[in-house]
Amino acid sequence: AQRVTQPEKLLSVFKGAPVELKCNYSYSGSPELFWYVQYSRQRLQLLLRHISRESIKGFTADLNKGETSFHLKKPFAQEEDSAMYYCALMDSTLTFGKGTMLLVSP
Amino acid sequence: DTEVTQTPKHLVMGMTNKKSLKCEQHMGHRAMYWYKQKAKKPPELMFVYSYEKLSINESVPSRFSPECPNSSLLNLHLHALQPEDSALYLCASSNRAANEKLFFGSGTQLSVL
Numbered sequence: 001a002q003r004v005t006q007p008e009k010l011l012s013v014f015k016g017a018p019v020e021l022k023c024n025y026s027y028s029g030s031p032e033l034f035w036y037v038q039y040s041r042q043r044l045q046l047l048l049r050h051i052s053r054e055s056i057k058g059f060t061a062d063l064n065k066g067e068t069s070f071h072l073k074k075p076f077a078q079e080e081d082s083a084m085y086y087c088a089l090m091d092s093t094l095t096f097g098k099g100t101m102l103l104v105s106p
Numbered sequence: 107d108t109e110v111t112q113t114p115k116h117l118v119m120g121m122t123n124k125k126s127l128k129c130e131q132h133m134g135h136r137a138m139y140w141y142k143q144k145a146k147k148p149p150e151l152m153f154v155y156s157y158e159k160l161s162i163n164e165s166v167p168s169r170f171s172p173e174c175p176n177s178s179l180l181n182l183h184l185h186a187l188q189p190e191d192s193a194l195y196l197c198a199s200s201n202r203a204a205n206e207k208l209f210f211g212s213g214t215q216l217s218v219l
Contacts, residue, residue: 042212042214043196043210043211044149044196044210044211045210046207046208046209049207086148086149086180092162093151093154093162094139094151094152094208096148096149097148098147098148099146099147100149101146
């Protein structure tokens with residue numbers, strides 16, 4: 001069975017500090033992994049996916065198959081990054097982790 | 107149009123009421139989904155429709171009844187709900203490929219009294 005683990009419920013940083021939101025997965029096969037973000041009072045939206053190897057809003061995430069991780073990183077956090085972040089794994093359905101709330105203080 | 111539209115945005119209903127949630131997309135997506143999200147929890151999958159046929163039912167109680175009248179519309183019929191069913195109900199759609207991203211609606215906030 002596939003599983004996604006986000007160990008931190010809350011991550012609080014100051015503006016300009018580096019951010020790493022952790023995600024580990026268990027899956028027997030080649031995973032398709034995503035990060036979704038939910039800003040306050042906005043709809044859940046895709047932030048990035050591992051197959052694109054892109055950087056969105058300064059965020060990147062690298063799939064590490066050896067460590068079964070897909071951590072989300074940003075070198076300098078901004079206040080507008082404050083949101084709930086969900087790591088998700090796609091097989092026939094999309095399975096979400098429990099989410100990490102990121103709070104960026106001025 | 108790259109949006110998934112859900113109506114109503116808010117719904118309050120009694121345990122004996124019958125109501126329906128509606129979802130619409132015009133992106134040509136052939137997979138549509140219903141998720142349930144409790145406060146400060148991740149979305150939980152309820153149903154998946156693929157090419158207008160129900161492909162996944164995650165053991166959802168029969169008081170929730172999905173319907174896909176055509177490729178653009180998805181309904182969720184509600185009957186005899188319980189207070190614990192109060193949640194945000196999210197609709198999503200995607201192209202039918204395993205690694206395609208989901209587009210989410212803004213949800214219907216349901217309160218069952």
